[in-house]
Amino acid sequence: MAAWAxxxxxxxxxxxxxxxxSGDPLAQSSDQLLPAFSPGHLLGTDDLGRDQLVRLLHGGQPLLLVSVASTALAAVLGSALGMIAGxxxxxxxTVVMRSMDIVLAFPLVLVAILMVAVLGGGAVNMIIAITVSQIPYFARLARNLTLRERTHDYVRSARALGVSGGTVLRREILPNLTGSLLVQATSTLAIAAGLASALSYLGLGLNASTPDWGYMVKAGQEFMFSNPGLVLQPGLLITVFAVACNFAGDDLGDALGSRK
Incomplete structure (x- = not known):
């Protein structure tokens, strides 16, 4: 419950x-590297005098957008491919699963880096890169579940009545896979947030003028010992978000499992 909260x-x-x-996350001032709880700056300022609290509030938007969008796309595309294959x-x-095996042969971060390196930076390309890296996990899960469901009597009955394969997948099988796919999506949200932060940290995400937690960690490294809040604040926010997603996924899995 704490994770959901x-x-x-x-x-x-x-x-x-x-x-x-209120405040402009890009507005610079002479109040450079102020510590937390400074007058007028609750969480201090960075090396350019930009208010840290304002930047943290704005920096969470790209992370949330990229994580949710890439997870949703991966869930839809991967589940569709897996259900068709199964x-x-x-x-x-054979075609779908061997294609998924090729993607899985590379580490997640490497796949995302290669995609962004080819497509370029920006939120849209980050979403595409993370989506491609996560599709195989949904595809494999959906395929295995579909293989199990297609042997049940309700699927055989629908096929015997002449219902098309696409309709059977959409109306009969998909509703029975939704719970497991939602659990997978919740856990994937944490992975997507980590990948988005990693790409920004490596300078492959959004441009430097856009507040972003991953880039803020990298920018604050230079001042780790003089003003550690510049690194710890965005880093802690990323970590807590990822951990909360994992705990929420476990809770969702337990809840759905108890209903079966």
Whole structure:
């Protein structure tokens, strides 16, 4: 329950925070490297005199956007491919799953880095890169679940009545896979947040003028010992978000499992 509360708090603060705490995250001043609880700057300022609290509030928006969008796309595309492979078998199964094996042969971060290196930086390309790296996990899960469901009587009955394969997948099998796919999506959200932060940290994400937690960690490294808050604050926010997603996924899995 604490994990769900933390995630809800993240969403509310990230979306409404910039409206409540006014300020330009790019505005520079002479108040450089002020520590936390300085007058007029609750969390201090960075090396360019930019307010850290304002930047943190704005920096969460790209992370939330990229994480949610890439997870949703990966869930939709991967689940569709896995269901097709598991239901029809033979050539579709071979083509889809061998393609997924090729992607899985490379580390997640490497796949994302290669995609961004080819496509370039920016939020859209980050979403594409993370989506491609996560599709195989949804595809494999959906395929295995579909293989199990297609042997049940309700699927055989639908096929005997002449219902098309696409309709059977959409109306009969998909509703029975939704719970497991939601659990996978919740856990994937944490991975997507980590990948998005890693790409920004490596300078392959958004441009430097856009506040972003991953880039803020990198920019603050130079001042780790003189002003550690510049690194610890965004780093802690990323870590807590990822941990909360994992705990929420475990809780969702337990809840759905108890209903079966």
């Amino acid at each position: 933390v995630l809800a708090l993240y969403v509310v603060v990230i979306l409404a925070g910039p409206l409540v705490v 239901f029809f078998g033979r050539v579709p199964d």
